[in-house]
Amino acid sequence: MHTTRSFDGWNSMSPADDALEYKRRGYQFVVFTDHDIVSVAPEVCDDTFIAISGTESTSETGHITGLFATQPVPPDLPPQQRIDALAASGGLAILAHPDWQVGWNEEKFRDLQGYIGFEVYNGIATTNAEREQSNEKLWLNGLNSRGWSNRVWAVAVDDSHEPGMIDKGWVMVKAPTLTEGAVKKSLESGAFYASNGPSFGVLGVMKDAITASSPNASVIRFIDQEGKVVSEGPAAWASYRPSGTERWIRVEATTAEGRTAWSQPFWLIPNSPKVAFTSIWGGGMALVGQTVPGARVHVADRGEYLGSVVANDRGDFIYRARQLTNQPHDFWVLSTAPWPDHVEGPPTLFAYSP
Numbered sequence: 001m002h003t004t005r006s007f008d009g010w011n012s013m014s015p016a017d018d019a020l021e022y023k024r025r026g027y028q029f030v031v032f033t034d035h036d037i038v039s040v041a042p043e044v045c046d047d048t049f050i051a052i053s054g055t056e057s058t059s060e061t062g063h064i065t066g067l068f069a070t071q072p073v074p075p076d077l078p079p080q081q082r083i084d085a086l087a088a089s090g091g092l093a094i095l096a097h098p099d100w101q102v103g104w105n106e107e108k109f110r111d112l113q114g115y116i117g118f119e120v121y122n123g124i125a126t127t128n129a130e131r132e133q134s135n136e137k138l139w140l141n142g143l144n145s146r147g148w149s150n151r152v153w154a155v156a157v158d159d160s161h162e163p164g165m166i167d168k169g170w171v172m173v174k175a176p177t178l179t180e181g182a183v184k185k186s187l188e189s190g191a192f193y194a195s196n197g198p199s200f201g202v203l204g205v206m207k208d209a210i211t212a213s214s215p216n217a218s219v220i221r222f223i224d225q226e227g228k229v230v231s232e233g234p235a236a237w238a239s240y241r242p243s244g245t246e247r248w249i250r251v252e253a254t255t256a257e258g259r260t261a262w263s264q265p266f267w268l269i270p271n272s273p274k275v276a277f278t279s280i281w282g283g284g285m286a287l288v289g290q291t292v293p294g295a296r297v298h299v300a301d302r303g304e305y306l307g308s309v310v311a312n313d314r315g316d317f318i319y320r321a322r323q324l325t326n327q328p329h330d331f332w333v334l335s336t337a338p339w340p341d342h343v344e345g346p347p348t349l350f351a352y353s354p
């Protein structure tokens with residue numbers, strides 16, 4: 001959001017009044033993104049609402065918002081240096097409005113490092129479905145070229161410059177407490193979704209399926225790394241059990257009017273958990289393996305879900321259950337990163353089908 005402190009914020013309000021307008025509409029946090037200046041309004045923060053410092057680094061080489069940044073950065077620096085400077089002042093860098101005339105192309109999206117996300121939807125720039133689709137394409141190609149370790153999140157924003165531009169786009173963050181530290185950690189780790197309309201009720205990995213519901217959308221779609229809709233279901237409850245060949249799956253809830261909520265990608269890393277079905281000390285058989293430290297390992301056999309176990313801090317796990325009889329097994333072992341069991345973690349899924 002832009003306040004009167006932005007050069008183009010003539011019709012806006014002071015930082016405090018602008019933040020309070022968001023609070024009045026039910027938001028729990030808001031971030032100031034005045035052009036090349038850091039705005040704050042500590043006087044409006046309380047247990048129910050926080051106004052977070054930030055800035056928008058504004059240059060012909062691309063606009064970059066720095067959520068939580070405490071220092072503006074020289075706009076004449078190249079993009080990578082501006083990202084680094086925003087990060088150095090505690091900021092989370094976001095590539096702003098890629099679909100605007102001063103935007104971001106695929107090469108920049110792929111090559112820049114240290115930014116956490118981009119605007120899949122911007123209340124000013126994303127004026128039609130084609131622009132939204134071009135942003136989604138940029139994200140798809142960026143995720144595929146950058147890979148798991150360098151993945152970036154999608155955010156939706158108002159970019160409001162006056163009260164009439166509020167309520168266009170927002171993010172819903174999953175955080176244990178309403179504090180700057182908790183919100184920042186959740187944004188950084190991708191524990192949030194973006195929306196320009198609908199919300200998610202359920203969003204996560206349940207048993208062996210990515211599962212979602214939405215109280216105000218009409219359809220839920222599961223989309224893979226090629227942009228293909230691999231499954232579609234009713235908004236009341238939809239789930240998708242990965243085949244194990246997908247690279248990542250993201251979830252969209254869409255209203256009849258075409259408004260969307262975008263989940264972050266659920267990544268699948270084939271063969272991530274190393275698993276053996278073996279006899280263990282004390283007698284009996286168990287699934288013994290290694291995966292991501294702290295991950296929850298889900299086990300199914302012959303299509304029937306058996307249960308789960310949490311890997312230790314070295315990633316070791318042993319799954320042993322009465323149901324593991326001597327009949328021929330057809331195991332499905334899914335290891336999910338510590339989410340949603342741990343609210344701060346990213347929506348990440350690791351899959352293995354032995």
Ligand SMILES: [Zn+2]
Pocket residue numbers: 056063096097
């Ligand atoms: Zn901008």
